[in-house]
Amino acid sequence: MATHTELGLSDHEYALILAGLGREPGPVELAMLSLMWSEHCAYKHSRRLLGRLPTDGPHVLVGPGENAGAVDVGGGLAVAFKVESHNHPSAVEPFQGAATGVGGILRDVFALGARPIALLDSLRFGEIADSARSRYLLERAVAGIGHYGNSIGVPTVGGEIYFEAEYEQNCLINVMAVGLAPHERLTSSAAVGVSNSLVLLGALTGRDGIGGASVLASAELSGGEDAKRPTVQIGDPFAEKKLLECCLELLDLGLLASLQDLGAAGLTSAASEMAAKGGVGIDIDVASVPLRETDMEPFEIMVSESQERMLCVVEPARVAAVLEVCERWEVLATPIGQVTEPAGGVGAFRVLRHGRVVGELPVSLLVDDCPRYDLAPEAPPRGLYPAPARRLDPSASAGETLLALLACANLASRAPVFTQYDPVVGSRTVRRPAEGDSAVLVLDNGAAIAVAIDGNGRRVAVNPRAGAAEAVYECAANLACAGAEPLGLTNCLNFGNPEKPHVAWQLAEAVDGLAGACETLGVPVVGGNVSLYNESPDGPILPTPVVGMVGLLPDPERAGRTGFLQAGDVIALAGRFHPSRDGSEIAKLHGLAPEGELPTKDLGGLAATHALIRDGVRSGVFHSAHDIAEGGIATALAECVLAGGVGAEVTLPDGLDPFGEDLGTAFIVSGPAAQLSGRDGLAVLGTVGRERLVIAGLLELDLSELTAAHVGSLAVALGEGVGPG
Amino acid sequence: MKFGILRFPGTCDERDAAGAVGRLDGVEAEILPHHDRDLRGVDAVIVPGGFSYGDYLRTGAIARFAPVMESVTEFAAAGGIVLGICNGFQILCEAGLLPGALLPNPSLRFLFRQVRLSVVDPECAFTNACPLTLSVPVKHTTGRYYSPDPVDVVFKYAPGENPNGSQDDIAGVRNAAGNVLGLMPHPEHAVDPLCGGSADGLTIFASIAAHLRASASTPATPAG
């Protein structure tokens, strides 16, 4: 039997367990506790920080604490969404790691009673130009996401990808799922009703991912991936598709008292959190759990992370009806235990085998009593991250520079990736990838939502507080370009080892930056995920908070688009734009480390600019709208030209750096001259037309040259399938 | 008039197909689950896209044995109109209701792309209301059509648009009797300009409805 140290518990934590229990835990109990007290399940190093995030808002229906958050979108409909990481499993086996990441976040969304209607993926890899391994990880992770999302019939409508050397050993795979539910189908995971049955739905339980949460997600990756082999989980989107349809039908029929997905720490985590939320106890008999391998120990059954399983609470009189529905969907359903009366207010989690108790723990000990640590943040010295290789001579002409930016891995066309995803299944997709800055999905109430996901680790490395805030602003800017007003936000905090003072500082600063930006824009945080210990022997990743947002637009016919539409339209700049080069894409091409300062934002002006863009798009005055992001205004103009297939001729304001960045603050819009000229808040730059991009005094490039550059490095990296395996 | 839309475990595009059909005046759609032999009196059957049985073993291989397929086979033998889309096409080939087979794309990757289709026979039960070219998306990993024997081609990828190495640019074929058609592109995802910039796909469903109406008034007309 493993010792507490081998299971990742500190001596101090073990002492707390002894005190809480008044005795030594048995083997089943220790396995359960070690997982529930892992970073992944207990948020030991982040829970206190997360309290700083604003969570209230007029549209919030379900805030943090449930499997996913949900906001009201009118007409009795709710949109549920959450982003989650599957970083460490994907570094070990990218195809299955990414695939099961998709499966996991989808379960969180339909556990709430929402039908998943969209996926977005946020990916980070090492430099594909230099690293065959990063090309392999990209290829296989994208294939895995497509495999799961396409096969289960949920469209992948958006995402983002960055390549930085710091992710070489520790790629990031974050996936966001968005679901739709009538209010009355929203379901809690709180177990209720003493003597109600616990019914396990879905796949057989095998030895998949035993100890995954503690071993993989709560420890740094070091060499010897061999040791982690038994933890590889295989995704079965077919099984999950049946499970999804079955669960939604069970909820529609009103047969379930509560529903919860099985993720990290399997049955242990699912059942104990259901019990904690409901203030009840739970009995589970492991002998009734259907197994894929017959010789499994009780502790293995309790912590198995086999995919495609859900746990529900059912009134005894309804169990037969539940089993009947499951049989029709060819979903295995097995009563495995029941809800029990809490004794003196404290529920007990009892694990039995053929009726004999093999473990018994207070639910509160599992769920609440794990210590939450204060971080010991300390600002690091400069020079934390090395300078990247120089890829462009700083004396290159503006034209050459723009072409180099369009071709670089972080800005090149994403088409080689997103053409591997089905963006239309479900018949809601109004803006497909690359058509708009956000994906837009039409709802049954006639309105639409816009969804986007953003994060830029290099800028967070420069200044964690300002960089994390920028992610929120940029995400909101993307929504504004669709004509949408943000309703709620989800986030995934991907950081290194929080026990290191400088990582703790990055994390604390970034959370403050997120919190401040959410307050500025009035957007509540409704959920999220934390992924720590993203480190390799070479050091930590860039600090990478990823922000996903959902916004509402009243009229999908008016959804904004990126591309210039019509020759003769006027092009204008909106926003208080103060670009600089620290932490920018051009600084990276020039071989400069992510250091310096990010531009200070004029926060009142920023919110007003977003409103200006949103209103212009909604009213149809703007034929196109695009936020100025990485690569600066020259890149943004080129992107509008490429997306629209029509050229432009502009003159930039005096002294404006064509390649500097100030994310989330400024926009390029186009529209009829009569409407745009002289409009408040807009500075006219030029007109749409011809087949070239002309920036007066700076560059002249044919559309064909821009297109050739933009096809770029991703197409090369993904040029040919790797084949089987 | 009622169109039946089959649903197997793992089918994904059945709601889309039902929604597409529902846009036509006087046409309703009903989902027909795989385990039920009863076709519920429908006038036409659509076998929609998706990943029936996970596409495990071979696309369409397992779905063809579902109980509902026995009835579809009888329905087709009696001249009933059957349209297979993507996975539905694969299923109909596996079931022997259509000639040929679908093979993996040469890239071995899933591919989503809007393509232009040329209508080879504009007069048949499936195309009588179609323009000569249609803009419709494809999305599949296994869409390379192959047949060792000559086949009755109804849709081809327009020149230069073949996304998957299909033999002779074939995008859709019908059986000898002309009442069963399979195609890889997804007309049900081109029915509303709001969601995709083309409503061309709707004309395929409209063709079927028009054909059914015409044959209802002159019952002796053979399909095709």
Added chain:
Amino acid sequence: MPRARVLIRPKAGILDPQGQAVERALPQLGFTGAANVHVGRLIELDVEDIAEVAGMCERLLANPLIEEYEVIELASASAGEPSA
């Protein structure tokens, strides 16, 4: 109970992109001289009667239009085979 091994291969003359991808990838890893690479499916199962397997292949396991199959009887449901 006998254990059957079924080998399923793309028929001669049918493009085998998987085989080609492997053939192209091998030299890049320094393995020269591999040729004639074909990728197919392997199915192994316990059956009551080995004579039934050909029928399973004709109807389900293979598609005779594009694939050929070969059935091999293994000694028994032996040790060393992965079990469910």
Added chain:
Amino acid sequence: MPRARVLIRPKAGILDPQGQAVERALPQLGFTGAANVHVGRLIELDVEDIAEVAGMCERLLANPLIEEYEVIELASASAGEPSA
């Protein structure tokens, strides 16, 4: 030139959804009693040196994290095998 046959199977204990799907489908076709069904890949290739094939499996043909492989040397690049 020797011809190698490589059998690649899901490792014991690793979920095999394809094998499960086939196992559930067979009884529907009237084939009862099939059990322990596993679906893997079959790769056949001519090689200069059969000893190299294990290395090919480790690096390309199989995914050693989740699959096991077995290399069988065939008599020769024989007739009866499909050729490119």
